[in-house]
Amino acid sequence: MHNNAFFHFLSLLLFKQKNKHIGAIFISVIIIFLLSSVLFISSSLQKSLQSMLKNQPDFTISRLQAGRAVDTPTEWIEKIVQIDGVSAVTPRVYGRYFFAPNENSFLIVGVDFFDEQSNRSLQELMETTDLKSFFAMPSMLVGEGVQKFMTAHYYSDSFSFKLPNGSFKKVAIAQQLPSSTNLIANDMIVMPLELAKEIFAMEEESITDIALNVPNDAEWDTIVGKLHLLFYDAQVIDKREISKAYKSLYNYKGGLFLILYLITIITFMLILYQRYSMVYSAEKKEIGILRAIGWSIQDILKLKFYETLVIVISSFILGVVLAYIFVFIFDAPLLQEIFLGGENLANSVVFVPTIEFGILGSLFLFFALPFFASVLIPVWKIAVTPPKEAML
Amino acid sequence: MIEIENINKIFNEKSSEPFEALKDITLHIAKNEAIILSGVSGSGKSTLLSLIASLDKPSSGKIVVDGELISKLPDLHASHYRAKSIGFIFQHFNLLEALSVEENIIAPLIPSRLDMPTIKKQAQESMQRAGIAHKASQTIRELSGGEKQRCAIARALVTDPKLIICDEPTANLDKANSLKFIEILSTLKALGKTIIVATHDPIFDSLPFESRVIKMEDGRIVDE
Numbered sequence: 174m175h176n177n178a179f180f181h182f183l184s185l186l187l188f189k190q191k192n193k194h195i196g197a198i199f200i201s202v203i204i205i206f207l208l209s210s211v212l213f214i215s216s217s218l219q220k221s222l223q224s225m226l227k228n229q230p231d232f233t234i235s236r237l238q239a240g241r242a243v244d245t246p247t248e249w250i251e252k253i254v255q256i257d258g259v260s261a262v263t264p265r266v267y268g269r270y271f272f273a274p275n276e277n278s279f280l281i282v283g284v285d286f287f288d289e290q291s292n293r294s295l296q297e298l299m300e301t302t303d304l305k306s307f308f309a310m311p312s313m314l315v316g317e318g319v320q321k322f323m324t325a326h327y328y329s330d331s332f333s334f335k336l337p338n339g340s341f342k343k344v345a346i347a348q349q350l351p352s353s354t355n356l357i358a359n360d361m362i363v364m365p366l367e368l369a370k371e372i373f374a375m376e377e378e379s380i381t382d383i384a385l386n387v388p389n390d391a392e393w394d395t396i397v398g399k400l401h402l403l404f405y406d407a408q409v410i411d412k413r414e415i416s417k418a419y420k421s422l423y424n425y426k427g428g429l430f431l432i433l434y435l436i437t438i439i440t441f442m443l444i445l446y447q448r449y450s451m452v453y454s455a456e457k458k459e460i461g462i463l464r465a466i467g468w469s470i471q472d473i474l475k476l477k478f479y480e481t482l483v484i485v486i487s488s489f490i491l492g493v494v495l496a497y498i499f500v501f502i503f504d505a506p507l508l509q510e511i512f513l514g515g516e517n518l519a520n521s522v523v524f525v526p527t528i529e530f531g532i533l534g535s536l537f538l539f540f541a542l543p544f545f546a547s548v549l550i551p552v553w554k555i556a557v558t559p560p561k562e563a564m565l
Numbered sequence: 566m567i568e569i570e571n572i573n574k575i576f577n578e579k580s581s582e583p584f585e586a587l588k589d590i591t592l593h594i595a596k597n598e599a600i601i602l603s604g605v606s607g608s609g610k611s612t613l614l615s616l617i618a619s620l621d622k623p624s625s626g627k628i629v630v631d632g633e634l635i636s637k638l639p640d641l642h643a644s645h646y647r648a649k650s651i652g653f654i655f656q657h658f659n660l661l662e663a664l665s666v667e668e669n670i671i672a673p674l675i676p677s678r679l680d681m682p683t684i685k686k687q688a689q690e691s692m693q694r695a696g697i698a699h700k701a702s703q704t705i706r707e708l709s710g711g712e713k714q715r716c717a718i719a720r721a722l723v724t725d726p727k728l729i730i731c732d733e734p735t736a737n738l739d740k741a742n743s744l745k746f747i748e749i750l751s752t753l754k755a756l757g758k759t760i761i762v763a764t765h766d767p768i769f770d771s772l773p774f775e776s777r778v779i780k781m782e783d784g785r786i787v788d789e
Contacts, residue, residue: 178684182668182675189663189704462659465620466673466720467648469641557640559621564659 183479193455194480198488200441205492205540206499208434212532213500214512215427217524221356222419228293229357229412230263230384231393234400237408244379249404253385256399258392261289264380266369270334270362272322279319280361283369292384294354295363302348311368312347318359320349337374344368355522423512438540442547449551460555461563473556474549481548485541493533501526566727566759567594567617572626572636574612574784586612588784590626594761596727599754599774602763604781610763613781614730617761618651619643630728648673652721652758656733658713660705660720666692666712667701670720677724687723695719695749711742718749729753731762735769743768750774 187194234253236245253262266283286304290296298314313332315323323332323346333341350358366380375381387396393411400409449456460473468476499505501524509522555563574587587609594600602610615621616628619635628636635646647653660669670688679687692698697715705713714734721729729750735743747768754760754774762769769776780788 178671178675178677178679178681181681182672185664185668189668458659459661462661463672464644465618465647465653465655465659467644467651467724468676469644471641472644472676559615561615561620564655 179475180479183476183483186476187480187483194484197445198484198491201484201488201540201544202492202495204434204437204441205489205536206495208430208536209493209496209533210500210505210508211427211430212529212536213496213527214505214508214524215423216527216529216532217500218356218423218512218522219420220527221353221522221525222423223416225294225354225357226412226416226419229415230261230292231386232396232400232409232411233265233382233384234404234407234409235382236404236406238406242381242408244375245382247378247380249407250383252403253383253400256396256403258387258389258396259385260388261384261386263288263290263292263384264366265382265384266366266373266375267381268369268373270372272326277322278360279315281369281372282361282363283366284363285366294351298348298350298363307347308365311342311344311364313344313362313364313368314348314350315346315363316350316358316361317352317355319362320346334372336372342368342372352523438543442543445544445547446551449548449555456552457555457563458565460552461560461565464556464560465564470553470556474553477549477552478545481545485544489537489540497526497528500524566596566598566631567592568627568629569593569613569617570627570629572613572616572623572628574609574616574621575624578624586784587616587623590784590786592779592786594759596759597754597757599750599760599772599776600762601769601772601776601778602761602781603765603769603778605765608781609784610781611732612784614653614732614761614763617728618653618730619646620653644676648676648724650726650728652724652726652729654714654717654721654729654731654734656736658717658737660713660716662705665702665704666697666708666716666719669705669716670723673720673724687725688719691719691723694722694752696745710737711739711745714738714742714746715749718746722753727759729758729760731760731764733764733766734762735764735766740768747772 234245234249236243236249247264250262250264253259264285266281268281269278270281271278284290284292284295286299286307290299302314323329329346331343331345333343336342344364350361350363369375370377370379387393397409397411400407448454463473463476464470500508504522504524569590569592572587572590573585576584576586590609590613602613604610612621616623616636617630619638623636626636627634630646630650633646635643638646661672664672667685667688670691671684674684674687677684689698689701692701695715695718697712697719700708700712700716705716708716714737731750734746738746743766750760750762751772751774760776777789779786
């Protein structure tokens with residue numbers, strides 16, 4: 174078969190019978206678009222998370238008594254500093270402040286602004302903050318979600334925290350935390366340690382946890398052992414565990430979509446199979462006519478293979494490109510809600526373009542192989558029947 | 566040219582109710598002969614045509630065309646035989662409705678090794694011979710019954726086959742178009758083609774060219 178003539182005829186059939194294919198292409202594009210969007214979001218979130226977690230303290234240590242979290246004594250800091258290989262030991266006060274009218278809460282993190290910060294992002298932020306004006310009055314740094322929430326509730330410059338004794342503490346909003354940290358700091362408020370203690374009515378010598386870094390990764394397990402030896406009631410969390418928790422959260426959400434995709438693709442392939450195997454279908458007659466005028470089974474399969482290839486590739490490319498635009502240019506409205514919607518405050522994340530070609534390749538195979546099978550198997554069945562019968 | 570020996574065709578052979586469509590048919594057709602297969606519907610004319618055109622296989626017996634045993638040909642060879650040697654004109658035309666006249670006519674040449682300009686040239690010649698060249702770019706849906714018939718003729722002629730097979734070719738035509746069709750057959754006969762027509766149209770009783778009428782009844786040849 175001369176390829177020019179063959180491809181000329183193939184393009185004629187595709188173009189002139191476009192209505193026949195448009196439904197299949199439309200459904201395929203939607204399926205690919207949705208799944209690619211989910212994959213892009215999931216990959217992008219995980220990548221952003223990994224780069225953000227790099228800046229988090231390597232360990233946090235707090236006190237647990239009979240499984241209950243209690244305040245951590247400040248004298249632990251002195252002992253931890255003595256351990257070789259440990260750096261940036263920072264006391265912290267962590268706690269949720271509930272904004273009663275809306276049942277929302279902010280995560281208050283109290284840190285010593287004059288210490289070296291174990292959180293590298295915070296350290297960078299401190300270096301750019303005008304500490305003199307920051308400490309001129311009670312001030313705080315707020316995440317983007319907190320800033321939006323407070324502005325919406327008419328607290329654009331400051332917020333009055335209700336203290337446990339019933340009085341109010343007015344704290345000025347000094348600066349917004351960078352948007353790039355939204356994934357974990359959207360509902361966060363960073364303030365001086367003493368101010369946080371005042372809001373939570375904590376004792377002078379108490380903190381909630383201690384953050385620290387261990388620059389040599391190989392020493393991590395040894396340090397954990399030493400910490401447990403020093404403090405029998407200590408709970409030590411390393412950032413790998415946080416990373417795992419976030420990963421499983423996004424994998425779980427992505428997994429739900431994958432199941433939906435599998436159900437959809439199976440249904441779609443069954444419809445396609447039915448369409449091509451219909452007893453009196455137009456396809457059957459077309460194949461019968463071509464067979465009658467001298468086309469062999471091989472010629473028919475070649476024609477249908479290329480016809481399907483054009484549909485599969487064009488649908489796949491279109492679906493992936495639309496998903497890329499939707500996620501990385503328009504920041505995936507609606508789908509972003511599904512991934513981040515469980516959070517306390519409305520979050521908005523800028524997705525960093527990330528393409529995992531391995532996953533896209535697998536997606537193509539999972540889409541293309543069943544598609545080819547659902548078209549070519551019934552086509553082959555028709556092609557091997559006598560042309561006279563197929564033309565009926 | 567065509568040697569048909571003891572052909573039988575049984576449909577639903579393995580079922581409890583097999584149907585014997587052709588019974589022990591033996592027939593010899595010479596080159597450039599015109600054969601009119603006549604008989605009522607269900608007499609086996611169309612089945613015999615499909616066996617000669619290798620669109621189906623006989624249950625037993627053999628068909629030899631130009632020394633080639635076509636009744637046992639594997640698919641690839643049978644397709645090649647249909648493409649090279651047979652021009653089939655169907656009762657319901659069997660054209661690809663979405664395509665234009667020219668596109669339908671080039672279809673039999675696609676599996677050949679010809680390039681596109683040669684294919685187009687052959688299609689043009691064939692359309693002119695069948696008198697449908699002026700409708701080349703129109704889709705089949707836009708054609709009248711007579712024009713569809715001429716398109717089907719042009720498609721049958723495009724590979725320059727030795728054998729023209731027509732199954733009830735005038736069943737969907739008015740008298741004027743039927744007479745035009747007979748004129749075309751006459752030209753084809755003059756060009757040296759072998760022609761086999763299955764019909765029960767009385768218009769074929771008086772043809773302007775020499776022909777042999779074979780009467781079929783209940784799957785058998787009853788009169789030659």
